[in-house]
Amino acid sequence: xxxxxPQLTPFVRSDAVGAILAETLGHPDREFSLSELGRxxxxxxxxxxxxxxxxxxxxxxxxxxxxxxxxxxxxxxHPLFAPMRxxxxxxxxxxxxxxELFAGVDGVEELLIYGSWAARRAGESxxxxxxxxxxxxxxxxxxxLADLATEASTRLDVPVNVTRMGPDDWRADxxxxxxxxxxxxxxxxxxxxxxxx
Numbered sequence: 398x399x400x401x402x403p404q405l406t407p408f409v410r411s412d413a414v415g416a417i418l419a420e421t422l423g424h425p426d427r428e429f430s431l432s433e434l435g436r437x438x439x440x441x442x443x444x445x446x447x448x449x450x451x452x453x454x455x456x457x458x459x460x461x462x463x464x465x466x467x468x469x470x471x472x473x474x475h476p477l478f479a480p481m482r483x484x485x486x487x488x489x490x491x492x493x494x495x496x497e498l499f500a501g502v503d504g505v506e507e508l509l510i511y512g513s514w515a516a517r518r519a520g521e522s523x524x525x526x527x528x529x530x531x532x533x534x535x536x537x538x539x540x541x542l543a544d545l546a547t548e549a550s551t552r553l554d555v556p557v558n559v560t561r562m563g564p565d566d567w568r569a570d571x572x573x574x575x576x577x578x579x580x581x582x583x584x585x586x587x588x589x590x591x592x593x594x
Contacts, residue, residue: 409488412518413440414448416590419489421458422482425471428461434469437493439590457481486553491529494552495587498545504537506564508587511579519583519592528556531587532579534567 409415416438420429429437435445449469452458460469472478486494491510499508510518512530517523529549533542542559549557567576583594 409485410451411448412489412520412592413438413444414452415485415489416440416492417445417448417452418457418481418485419493421452421469421471422478422485423490423493425473425478425482428468428470430466430468437496437590439586439592487555490553491549491557492585492587492590494549495531495557498549498552499533499587502537502541502545504535505533507532507534507567509534509579510585510587511582515583515585515592515594518585519594521583526555528558529553531557531559532567533559533561534564535561536563537561 409418417434417440420434420437421427431445431449432442434440434449435442438445440448449458449460449467453460453469456472456475458469459472460467462468471482475481491514495508495510499505509515509532510529511532512528513523513526514529517526531546531549539561542561546557546559562576566573569576572580581594583592585592
């Protein structure tokens, strides 16, 4: 099966590579096991292993063995590290940035990206997104969500719009038109990295 060209960065080999690079280049001081990268990106272990191997061969990532685990990290000495990091952050950075910002926030049951960014990540053609639409399913305080949206907007250099919805409204058998529209379009689960739609 041929992998479709990623719509967020057509010059990156695949969205899987983009997601792996977003995690590693976005946290150059951290080491990741391959299984952790798979969990964080929603990419299968086989694909993570293959793509990490290619990135290590090209000196974009560095690796080392610790027992049975292969640990990888960004090569921050690569001559193109800064521009690669900036470019990948713009295209694939929302998932790791939002996951980090919302980690530990009480009342967040689901954290989803919808709208144009999710559509591009799901492979739909179109203009590069001008903003990022985030749906928080749960009961997190609105003030907290507004502060996190501001911080995310600053870090990603693009407006981040956060909408909160109760779990019953999100899971309703007879959803509102807003919920029905979101459910019918691509969604990216920030907590798992899964792309739906």
